[in-house]
Amino acid sequence: MLTLSQLENISQLPDLVLCPLNSWDLISVTGEDRVAFLQGQLTCDLEKLIPGEQTLAAHCNPQGKAWSVARVIILEDRILLVQPSSVSTVQLPELKKYAAFSKVTIQKETEYQAFGLAGCKSAQYIAEQVDTAATHDTSRLLDSGTVLIKQPYPSLRYLVIMKNDAAEELLLDLKDKADVFDDSLWNAMNIAAGTGFIQAETSAQFVPQMLNLQALNAISFTKGCYIGQETVARAKYRGANKRALFILTGRSPESPKTGQTIEVLLNNNWKRVGTIISACQYGDDHIELLAVLPKDTNPADVFQVKEIEGSTLYYAPLPYQIDED
Template identity: 65%
Template sequence: MRDLNSLENISLLPELALCKLDSWDLISVKGEDRIKFLQGQLTCDLNSLTPGQQTMAAQCDAQGKTISVFRLIVLEDRILLTQPKSVTPIQLPALKKFAVFSNVEIEIETEYQMLGLIGSKSAHYISQHLDAAATHDKSRLLPNGALIKQPYPSLRYLVILKNEIAAQALAELSEQAELFTDGIWNALNIASGVGFIEDKTSGEYIPQALNLDELEGISFSKGCYIGQETIARAKYRGANKRAMFILTGRAEEKPNVGDTIELKLGDNWKRVGQVISGCQYGDQHIELLAVLPKDSDPNNSQFRIKEQAESTLYIAPLPYASLSN
């Protein structure tokens, strides 16, 4: 099994790569009240989604701080949330405590599992073995799961399949695809500007500071949910002064979640932000997502990781619309 550090550049991906997403959890919410219940808990508008559709979303505390960010997928009989394993011991109890008076079952999913498919031949495999038309859609309900096309920068798919079907797919792919750890999946999330919360950063930021508004993960018209007042005030009163940026550069070691980002000011360094997610390639090139002041200058700013004083970082363009709110 290959790791990310075997690549010198993100563009050197094989034509077909399989990622077993071992550091990710799939959370299941079932029961007849699942839509109504989650509508009052999450930042997205579930009433606008039908089976097979997906969206980015966040779960927040009463102060509007983000407990977890996830990709939400609607199946016929359940809602699935994908998130890093490290945050589940925080997120799951926080969600369950509000479910006492609702007909819902919330647990780590056991009937389905996730696979990541990457590369120029991933669409061909999906059309041949899963659904001939699925690759034309942003998301699609499959007979035994769902398929979600992931954002820039590389052709890749999140495949959710029932266990027995996933086992068949794994057996087929083991002969056709190169097997990678999910470090490559994390790197592609970083390159696409999509940040997922780990345990070390849970409860630190409002969702706009993680660009959830840019990623269409917040509804400002659906009504009340936990943390909604703070999130709405940040939008309509301009209270949010932070945003998530891609930083790229070089360092001896992989950046760690929670590391401190410093900005060079003359001969001195000032703490300005925190690492949300980081990766490193084989040539010591690093990329990371960090929450920084929203007005950080991408043209004339040099950053470093405080814990790696010799590191050098610069802001790279986000692949989606420029921050403007």
């Protein structure tokens, strides 16, 4: 299996890439109260979604800090949450403790599996092997139960959710036709897209707006109450949030880690300014990361990872606009 360290940048991606998402969990929420229950837990408005549709969302604690960020996918008989495995050990007990009085079951999904497809020929492969029309939609639910979700920038890629039997058949075919990368590549693509998924190290530290989730249509400000809603609303209507998610890029002798400290060079001194949400390193010591920093960060500033001597980082533009809180 190939790794990100074998690339110098994402532009070198092979034509067709398979990414098994081995460090991600697929969480299943079933039962007749599943929509109402999650409506009171997540920042998104689930009542506006129909089977086959999806959205990003945060699950917050009562103080409005995000336990996790997940991609939420609506199926006919269940709701799936796709999130890093490390955060599930922290977040799932918090989600389950509110489920005691609702008719829902929350567990690791056993009937479906998730994987990523990327590269300039990924749409062609999906059209030929899965469904022609699916490549034209942001997300589509097929009669077989398969869900195909086109992912945002930086390059053509799809999140694929399939029932086990169909997935195993397709994966067998892909292993002969695609280059197989571990999910360090998927992480790098999420970073380039400015999408920050929470790991265990940063769980319950940041309100959703610090992760730019308002700019990614992951927060509803009109749906009513949910856990942490008062803090999220205060950040929007009272301007209480002074931080945001930024992309930084540069060089480092080693790959930064989630939770490490970002410092900025001010008057020839290094000052702590933020925290790494996710990071990656390519084969030539080039690094890219997502970090929560002050919203008024100067794009001309120079940064470093406190814990890594010799690291140097610079501002890189996000592929979207950060909406005003």
